[in-house]
Amino acid sequence: MAYNPTEFLDYYNIDDLLTDEHKLIRKSIRDFVKKEISPNIEKWAQDAHFPSEIVKKFGDVGAFGPTIPEQYGGGGLDYISYGLIMQEIERGDSGMRSTASVQGSLVMYPIYAYGSEEQRNKYLPKLASGEWLGCFGLTEPDHGSNPGGMLTNIKDMGDHYLLNGAKMWISNSPECQIAVVWAKNEQGRIKGLIVERGMEGFTTPEIHNKWSLRASCTGELVFNNVKVPKENLLPNIDGLKGPLGCLDSARFGIAWGAIGAAIDCYESALKYSLERIQFDKPIAAFQLTQKKLAEMVTEITKAQIMVWRLGMLKNEGKATTQQISMAKRNSVDMALHIAREARQIHGGMGITGEYPIMRHMMNLESVITYEGTHDIHLLITGADVTGIQAFK
C-alpha cells in the first residue's frame, strides 16, 4: 500500500501547512475524545442521554471558546486551532461538538464581541471553565430560516425589560445556566439579552424523541413576562447582524467538524472492507467498493483544503459570510454522503451500534439543517454570484 495512513487522515500532506502547535492541539483533543467520549458515546446516544459531566471536562481541556482572549478564560488560539478542535470532537460525535460549538461560538462569542466589560468578566470565565453551560435562542416555532420575522419581544419598563415569547430547537437549553436570547424591541430592532436560569417566568422544556444528536440535549426557551435587568442587554449590537455574526463563527466550526465525522465513517468503512470476506475476497477488492472509498478520500481531501484556506482567511479577518456558507454546506453534504456510502459498505452491521456510522449519519441530518439549511446556504452562494436574492 503506497499511502500509509496515520492517526490523522492526510492524503495531500496538508499537515505541512500546520504548525507543531496545531498538530499538538489536534492530537490532544483526539486523545481527550478517545478517553472521555468514544468509550461511552454509543450508549449515551442509544439512551438519548446528555452526559452533563462532559461540560466541566470540555472546560478543563479548553474546548470552550479557544479563540477568546485568555484574560476572559479563553485559549487565545487562532482559527485553524479552533477548527481542528471541532474536527476532532466531531470525529467522536456531532452532538458533543454541538455542545462545544454553541458554548464557544454562540454564547461566549456574542458576550465577548457585543457585551460590556462587566458582562465579559461576569460570564466568560465561568463559561470557559465549564462551570456554566449556555445556550443560544434564535429559532422560533414559526421562524426558522427566516429569523428576522421573530415574535419574541422586549418592552422597556424603565428599570428593566419585560421579555415574552418562545424559542424552539435550542441546543443545551434544558441544562443551561444562561441563554443568549434574540428579541425585538418596541421599535422592531433585534436585540441580544442574557437571560439567567432562575429568572421568574423563564422555563426550558426538553424536546424528546429525536432520532439525531441524541447525546446532545435540545429544548425550548419559554419567556412568560420575564423581568430582565437592563444590564443584561448586549449593548454593542443592533439588528439581525448580531445573531448572524455568531452564526459565522459557529458555521466555521461546523465546516471543520463535519470533516471529523466523515473521517470516522471513512476509516471505519476502509477497515471493514479490508476485513469482510465475500466471494472469497475482501469486499475492498471489488471495484464498486473501491469507487466508494476512493471518492470518500477525494471528497475529504478537497474539504480539508477548503477549510484550511478558510481558516487562514479567518485568521486575517478576511473570511466572508458567503465563503463560510459555502464551506459549511460543502463539508456537511460531503460528510452525510460519506456516512450513507459507509453504511452500505458495512452491510447489515452498518445499522447497529457496533459501528459509529448510523449515529454519525443521523447526527448529520441535524447538522445539515441547523445553522442555516443546506438549501439556504446554496441560495446565499446564488445571491452572491448573481447579485439577486432568491430567498425572499
Add this chain to the structure above:
Amino acid sequence: MKILVCISNVPDTTTKITFTPDNKQFNTAGVQFVINPYDEYALTRAIELKEAQGGTVTVLNVGEADTEANIRKALAIGADDAVRINAKPTDAFFVATQIANYAKAENFDLILMGKESVDYNGFQVHGMVAEMLGIPSITPGVKLDVNGNTATVQREIEGGHEIIDAQLPIVVSAQQPMTEPRIPNMRGIMTARTKPLKVVEPTGSETKTEIETFALPPQKTGVKMIAPENAGELITLLRNEAKVI
C-alpha cells in the same frame, strides 16, 4: 522542590520499523515521534508533586532540534522550563553523561525518568546518571511520594512490591500506575509558547557501545491446529519442527 524530568523522543508505538539498507540505522522517514510513554508518568507525577508542594519542574532531552515539538508538549502538560542538549543520543552512556553533567551544576532534589526508553529499551540511563552523581537510583517506581526531605518509593520486585524511604536527592524511574498521564489542555499549549527552552551544547562525545547491525524479529508463522486426540503429533512437531523439546 527542584525536579528534573528526562524525556526521550521515541517512535510512536504503532510505527512499522524498517532499517537503512546497511541495517546499521533505524529508518526514521515518515515516522511519528512521541514522548517516551514511561516518561509521561514521570512528568505527570513531577507536576503533581510541584502543584502540591511548590517548586519547579525542568524537562531535559538529549536530542537534535526535531525533538522540540515533544519538548513543547512537555511544557504544555505543565513543566516550567526545558533544556535540550543539542546532540544525537548515540548511546546510553553518552546520554547519561550529558544528563549528569547538566544536573551537577543545578542541584536537583529529584531526578525522574521513565523506566526504559521504548525505542532501544536499554533500562540503563537512570542507573548511570545516579552513579555519575553519586546518589541513589530506585527503579522501577510504581508509586512516589515526597515528605520533606524524604522520598517514599514503591517499586516492583519479583512477586511483590518493595517500599523504600530515601533521602533526597535521588533518581527514580517511573512506570504505570505511578499516576495517570495528563493530556495537555489548550491553555497549557498556549502558555508553553513563551516558556523558556534552553539549548545547551554537549560536553564530551564518549560512547561505550556501537550498533553492529539491526534485524527484525522473525515473521510470526501461522498457527497449526492439532486435534486433542492427536497429542502424539503435537509432541513430534514440538521436537522436530519447533525444536523446543
